[in-house]
Amino acid sequence: MMKKLQRRFIMITMGSLALVVFILLGSINAVSFYQMDHKVNEEIKILSENQGAFPNYKRDDMQKFGFEMNPETQFQTRYFVVKVDKNNNIKEIDAEHVAAVTSGEVIKYANKILSGSKKSGYKDVYKYSVVNEPYGYMLVFVDCRMQIQQATLFLIISCIVALVTLICVFILVSVFSKKAINPIIESMEKQKQFITDAGHEIKTPLAIISANADVLELTSGKNEWITSIRNQSNRLDRLVKNLLMLSKMNENLDLVFSDFDLSKVAVEITKSFQVIAEKQNKKLLMDVQSSVMFKGEENGIRQLISTLVDNAIKYSNDNGTIKISLRSIKKSIKIEVYNTVDSIDKENLNKLFDRFYRSDSSRSRETGGYGIGLSIAKSIVERHRGKIFAKSEDGKSICFTVLI
Template sequence: MIKKLRKKFIIAAMCAILIVLESIILAVNIVNYHHLVEKADTLTEWIVSEGGSFGDAIAGDSSGIDPGAQNGQNQNEQPPEVPDDLNSDTTPPDKSDGKNATEEQKNPPDNIGKDHMGFSKETPFETRYFTVTFDSDGNMSDCDTGKIAAIDEDSAKEYAGEVYTSSKITGFFDIYRYRVTETEDGTMIVFVDCRQEITTVKNFAVNSFGISTLGLAAVFVLVVFFSKLVFRPVAESYKKQKQFITDASHGLKTPLTIIDANTEIIEMDNGESQWTKSIRNQVHRLTTMTQQLITLSKLDEGEVNGEKTKFSLSDALVDCVQPFETPAMMQNKTIETDIADEIRLNGEEKTIRQLFDILLDNAVKYSTPDSTIRVHLYTKGNKVILTVWNETEPIPQGNLDQIFERFYRLDEARNSEKGGSGIGLSVAKAVVAAHKGKISAFSEDGHSMLIKVVW
């Protein structure tokens, strides 16, 4: 039980961490890809707005050009001779002007080095792109591959032709982000090389998921280690609880045996009465309950007491049905069986027979008078299936797996009248689990119950 609980805790913790971690990694990669697309689209918009190039927005900025060149003066030419009378001018230079010049050199104007559309002055020289223009008749009228070395004119025309026929405005073609726009000359398609950005995004995605996987493995080791420490007090408490149940059950056997023996002596001396009969019924009920508690305590870890062997499940079920036919007949109930021959199971035969007894006893006890109980054992593929069906008083419709919980009762009053302990079906579930099977209960109409066991 504790091992299963710890395993479920580890699985739940790792699933939660996996979902959160991978969601974060996925979100970061989506943001990176979005930035890539946004940057590429901005570049294509810029080139389109300048008619197929970067224009003078940055490349033509004259802020860094020598003033002499701006005035049309050749920098190699010697400055004109200065008249002697000017050379003899004794007027001292304006120190304030020299100071201002120094300040301007230290603090250049704001427009120098300023970004354009979020890009630096180097962007036009770093960006590789090409353009292709189609005339109004759909023929290629111009192809400019001067700003890219990886694409020749034929490849550029091939790419542009496929994009032109796709009727898309923007998107990716291989490693190129393109944009289609209408101009006075026709339709222009701009392609921007995004190889470096795509490689960066891909590498980040691979590395991030790889690192997250290693991190998840490390977290798994830590969770396994610390879960052992966390569940140690629970395991000790559960062990003490099991030991208490076993000791208490064994301790009850002796007084119950004495009470039963004394009741028998009283009946020998005074004859049977409703009081002695009631005592015997309650002793039998307590004896059955203590035995079931012991069995349940031993089966909680999914282990069986005896050695597993290959035995005939069909013969075991036939043997178990026969003792219940008489009490069923006394209540005008009929047990119909459909048991396939030679169905074998690898398991502990004693506990499997105990499972059959519990299911048949439950069906006989809680079926309505003058009804039929159907027992069916068959195979489906490589699965062995047992079903026990019986009519009942009104019960909830649909899934009824809660009846396999300890001390659970669908109808408290009716179960008390029948003498049920509320443990039998819990033992049945433990027996099935110990044999790697699954048990379920279902009511299709609210007036019948089907218990199904699958191995």
């Protein structure tokens, strides 16, 4: 239990931190890319408004152009311009401000852009814009090689820093997580110890009460009061046994798994409830796939099926229907126990697995339920690393599904 809580604590902590780091990392890199793209767009805008050339620098140009233009901007920016007529025939090429492409490559870039429908975007390491002119079009290409390299380098460095940070935090959380969950572990251990001690202490007076009831019956004869005493002492004895069983299930005990025929077990257990169902005028149906083999703790699985079937019979409506089905699906086994009811609150289905939760207290008193049987069933399923859940589609029936 301690290792399970420790792993969960580490997973939640690291998951939360990783999410924050991911959002922070994404935001920083998004802002960095936006700034780079904005700067390039402003440069293209200047070139577009000045027939493919930078104007002479003036001090008030920074405010005019929307970014920090300086006397070196026109020399630092690598670009080329292509002018074409309305028939897409190339009229003029200006590739004097870039050394990475030849005139032939410039023509290829221009033809690729003209053959498409986009007016702006990226082509390799160049960002382009198609500007409408009286004579046709002007294509402006700005080399973003350095900006892309810087953005990529910043992304790689930030990812490495984030990864190293997460690893360091993971080590620290792993080291100190035990101290963080110690109070919870101690509280749970005290709770389990209390249940165990109280259970053993209650057994003695229960045995005495039962023995006294037998003596009273021998001396005074059988009557309703003695019968009530015996019934209630038996009920309390079963409750104590279930509590002790549930407490043991929560301990980290090694399970002994073995291969067995789950279909045979399901049929055998369900048939044992056939007589009970018939006495209550209820219909018990089976839909069990044959020869379904399973590797697990057989006694635990027997108790799981017995608990679900018993629960279905107890809480089904008068003249109701109970159906047990078992199927092998993909890499797991699906067990479904269905029963009809008069009505059920669909919003509180998950609470059915809570200890001592009873959706209908009066109905539970009639059936002798404690609200603990489904908690035991859930513990058995979790010990087999499976899932159990309840669903109700119409509010007039309920189906418990086990995937193991």
